Amino acid sequence: MSRTIDIDAYAEGVLAGHRPTLARAITLVESRRADHAELAQQLLVRLLPHSGKAHRVGVTGVPGVGKSTFIDSLGSLLTGRGHRVAVLAVDPSSVRTGGSILGDKTRMARLSADPNAFVRPSPSAGTLGGVARATRETMVLMEAAGFDVVLVETVGVGQSEVTVAEMVDCFLFLTLARTGDQLQGIKKGVLELVDVVAVNKADGPHQQEARRAARELSRALHLLQPASPSWTPPVLTCSGLEGTGLDEVWEQVLAHRAALEETGELAELRSRQQVDWMWAQVRDRLLESLRTAPRVRELAPRLEEQVRSGAITATLAADRLLSAFTEASRDG
Amino acid sequence: MSRTIDIDAYAEGVLAGHRPTLARAITLVESRRADHAELAQQLLVRLLPHSGKAHRVGVTGVPGVGKSTFIDSLGSLLTGRGHRVAVLAVDPSSVRTGGSILGDKTRMARLSADPNAFVRPSPSAGTLGGVARATRETMVLMEAAGFDVVLVETVGVGQSEVTVAEMVDCFLFLTLARTGDQLQGIKKGVLELVDVVAVNKADGPHQQEARRAARELSRALHLLQPASPSWTPPVLTCSGLEGTGLDEVWEQVLAHRAALEETGELAELRSRQQVDWMWAQVRDRLLESLRTAPRVRELAPRLEEQVRSGAITATLAADRLLSAFTEASRDG
Numbered sequence: 001m002s003r004t005i006d007i008d009a010y011a012e013g014v015l016a017g018h019r020p021t022l023a024r025a026i027t028l029v030e031s032r033r034a035d036h037a038e039l040a041q042q043l044l045v046r047l048l049p050h051s052g053k054a055h056r057v058g059v060t061g062v063p064g065v066g067k068s069t070f071i072d073s074l075g076s077l078l079t080g081r082g083h084r085v086a087v088l089a090v091d092p093s094s095v096r097t098g099g100s101i102l103g104d105k106t107r108m109a110r111l112s113a114d115p116n117a118f119v120r121p122s123p124s125a126g127t128l129g130g131v132a133r134a135t136r137e138t139m140v141l142m143e144a145a146g147f148d149v150v151l152v153e154t155v156g157v158g159q160s161e162v163t164v165a166e167m168v169d170c171f172l173f174l175t176l177a178r179t180g181d182q183l184q185g186i187k188k189g190v191l192e193l194v195d196v197v198a199v200n201k202a203d204g205p206h207q208q209e210a211r212r213a214a215r216e217l218s219r220a221l222h223l224l225q226p227a228s229p230s231w232t233p234p235v236l237t238c239s240g241l242e243g244t245g246l247d248e249v250w251e252q253v254l255a256h257r258a259a260l261e262e263t264g265e266l267a268e269l270r271s272r273q274q275v276d277w278m279w280a281q282v283r284d285r286l287l288e289s290l291r292t293a294p295r296v297r298e299l300a301p302r303l304e305e306q307v308r309s310g311a312i313t314a315t316l317a318a319d320r321l322l323s324a325f326t327e328a329s330r331d332g
Numbered sequence: 333m334s335r336t337i338d339i340d341a342y343a344e345g346v347l348a349g350h351r352p353t354l355a356r357a358i359t360l361v362e363s364r365r366a367d368h369a370e371l372a373q374q375l376l377v378r379l380l381p382h383s384g385k386a387h388r389v390g391v392t393g394v395p396g397v398g399k400s401t402f403i404d405s406l407g408s409l410l411t412g413r414g415h416r417v418a419v420l421a422v423d424p425s426s427v428r429t430g431g432s433i434l435g436d437k438t439r440m441a442r443l444s445a446d447p448n449a450f451v452r453p454s455p456s457a458g459t460l461g462g463v464a465r466a467t468r469e470t471m472v473l474m475e476a477a478g479f480d481v482v483l484v485e486t487v488g489v490g491q492s493e494v495t496v497a498e499m500v501d502c503f504l505f506l507t508l509a510r511t512g513d514q515l516q517g518i519k520k521g522v523l524e525l526v527d528v529v530a531v532n533k534a535d536g537p538h539q540q541e542a543r544r545a546a547r548e549l550s551r552a553l554h555l556l557q558p559a560s561p562s563w564t565p566p567v568l569t570c571s572g573l574e575g576t577g578l579d580e581v582w583e584q585v586l587a588h589r590a591a592l593e594e595t596g597e598l599a600e601l602r603s604r605q606q607v608d609w610m611w612a613q614v615r616d617r618l619l620e621s622l623r624t625a626p627r628v629r630e631l632a633p634r635l636e637e638q639v640r641s642g643a644i645t646a647t648l649a650a651d652r653l654l655s656a657f658t659e660a661s662r663d664g
Contacts, residue, residue, distance in 0.1 A: 041645055041647060041648050044645045044647075045644060045645060045648070048642045048643075048644075048645065049642060051642075052642070133647060136646075137645070137647070140645075186555050186556050186557065187556075187557055189521065189524050191523075191556075192521050216551065216555065217555065219548065219551070219552070220551070220552035220555050223518050223548065223549065223552050224518050224519075224523075225518065225519055271639075271640040274639045274640060274642075274646050275636050275639055275640060275646075277646045278635065278636070278639050278646040278649045278650050278653070279650075281646060281647060281650035282622065282650045282653050282654055282657075283619060283622075285650065285654055286618060286619070286622060286654065286657070287615060287618070290614065290615075290618060303610065304607050304610070307603075307606045307607055307610050308603040308606060308607060310380045310381060310383075310384070310606075311377075311380075312377060312380075313373055313376045313377060313380065313469070313472075314468075314606050314607075314609045314610040314613060315373060315376075315465060315469070315613060316373050316377070317610045318610050318611075318613035318614045318617065321610070321614050322614055322617055322618065325614075325618070326661070329658070329661050329662070330661070330662065
């Protein structure tokens, strides 16, 4: 991107669904250069009115659950029905390692070759907050380019699932039945985010144990208060490999959307997500500037040690850190 | 507290277990006057080396689950065995209404009259963060005064359960079996905090359905990854009213502690809680100063509206809020 960036041309190209321009626009949004960031915001403000028409669906599950195969199959099913499908990812491990869950496009062989699909790997650098921002803004570009289904993949690590749940309409959780009647241990907290659950790899000899696992999980979910009064998460079985049960999963995604639309919850959810995200960015950046302030960095390890050993109270230590930060801001 | 406060006398009185001095020291810790806050910190630094010897147990459950009766019975059982029991509370509804879940001491009639117990209502004003600070620091005073069991009560509202879970060694969740084989809907997120679960009011004709509910809940908990590799939360039944099953509940609290002590997790948990709490206070106060900055308050509603309507991006709105705050800090 050494050439001058023509925002008008970018906007027109994206709206026309021109793939090379879309790819360049995404690279602009992912860039961490300050001048790019400003241009990206100009482009996004231009495209915002043309966004918002897609089904935004998050897909999570631990490594090995078969997410890529599931998305490859589901995405192909949907393009076969005339949908245009974008696949994005939020992958915190790529943040650390520079690798990416979607870096290897051969993992979604069919979809990667599908002219009605667009598979984009997770931005491979930056904080989770930065990756989340790029992914959300890429979603705007995708929708403006006419993609009407956006699948956001994530792995069950740290905060990434909450981050994805906060940017989609429907959060789909894939899990496995294990041999010996045991469900794969479900990460705590994930059950409170899910809208649809599918026990994957329900194929061949595993069908029965998958159905048993689905029943058990369904009972467990009924013990929890539902997130929305108009929706209780259903638990299905499917096989990404054989393509079975995907129809039923998608039907439930649509039923969930219909339930939220009927009550007005969908519009409210989306605008609340935007406002929450504004505040999340404010908080993240403020706390980032706290963490990285030289005086705070110098002081923090010593104070942590003193708090650990009980030499001072946590309140007193907090006072000192805040004073150091406030003074640093004044001088800065 | 118009007299001059003699910190030496306070410290000596608390260490001697002198109840009127302890009560005054708690009032000092709860005070929001700046001069009191400074004195309170001096007192706490003095007493910290004498704290940390109690079993710190959180107790939660929705209103109507029978928490007061349960605590009254369990606390009396423990004082009967020679323990000295302090009961504190974190009640976010008292923050809003000025009322308190423990304001009415008659709710714990036996324990309130017990010379080996100390029942203290939730501080009745301030933010949840402020109430949490006062409760944690009151715990230091209680332990320095020789109480070896601290029960921290909370209600299942908002963030209060997380707040309490972060200040105790063991988090006990009380629930009910409902008629019609249904468990009371469990607030999402609470299952990931619990160390011990008890289905209360397992008395008279309700014993059988309580046991059924306990089995169902136990199955649900087994689907989740345990918080500690050395502990899976057990599910028991009890009756606070009849005093049955309390022995078994306390045994599990002790077993949980033994498991964490054996692996060194308890010491690590406690020092991590202190360091986390230091950072939580830094964050809370920094964000509080953001929220209350006049320029931010002026700007925020307009920006929220623009983000809601899609007129600007959340990222751009966050930029503007942060600039407003930073300028305000510089000028301040």
